[in-house]
Ligand code: RBF
């Protein structure tokens with residue numbers, strides 16, 4: 001089920017920041033609606049309806065999504081403390097799947113208060129031919145809009161409704177919550193099955209203390225924001241960079257107890273790569289947990305262990321066909 005992602009996005013994606021901009025488009029549109037944290041296999045089934053409709057009937061396949069996550073605004077206490085992807089990462093993943101129009105709507109109290117009918121009227125001001133949703137998706141004030149509501153108004157607004165049933169994995173429906181738990185628990189293979197790709201963290205490379213360089217193993221350190229992290233320790237990773245393409249690496253997610261412990265950090269040593277990536281985006285796929293983080297008594301021992309880790313990662317990734 002794991003599908004490796006292409007590196008470059010060939011076709012440009014149009015972005016509309018609000019419903020007024022969406023209404024101004026000249027082309028017909030086929031829209032998937034939802035939060036889609038992680039863009040997992042269930043979300044992909046919804047997106048496929050919009051993409052297939054655009055391919056069959058002409059027009060643009062689009063995703064209308066919300067940022068921040070609506071639950072952060074409606075019920076902050078119930079909101080997940082971490083997410084599977086940033087908005088930018090979501091945009092990249094859906095573009096790779098064939099979405100050509102990205103509509104991230106700012107979710108604020110005003111949006112939360114909008115009646116389902118008002119939202120639908122604004123949404124369909126332009127030439128909306130298809131609306132695709134997960135069959136249990138709800139929207140609008142008090143979550144009063146649902147698939148039945150959308151079906152009821154389809155003819156009047158001139159769109160066709162696609163209400164897509166959940167995609168199952170090992171007897172249960174795939175959900176973002178379930179994937180977050182799998183990642184947290186270190187079950188990255190289950191996460192990858194449910195996502196339809198390896199779980200990855202897409203972040204900006206930030207400046208570290210340059211100590212890795214002195215150790216002989218320079219690292220790119222990633223700002224991880226509030227993204228869901230897997231268990232700490234050393235991981236074999238595969239990285240995507242927009243110009244350098246796919247790279248293999250060995251990463252430490254931890255607090256560096258050998259150096260007196262700091263805050264949790266994701267440090268990636270890229271195999272066979274030299275160059276600096278400060279300020280650039282790196283997508284780090286967690287392929288295999290190699291060992292827990294340890295406290296070493298000397299830098300020599302740490303260096304020796306990182307050498308062993310690098311060889312283990314290289315070997316594992318080569319056998320998996322990633323290198
Ligand atoms: N630091 C530790 O204190 N314990 C470790 O077990 C450990 N393992 C690492 C494994 C790899 C593959 C890498 C790249 C780094 C590791 N580090 C570890 C972090 C290391 O101390 C850090 O990269 C440098 O100190 C630079 O910040």
Ligand code: MG
Pocket residue numbers: 124125126127128157158
């Ligand atoms: Mg219309």
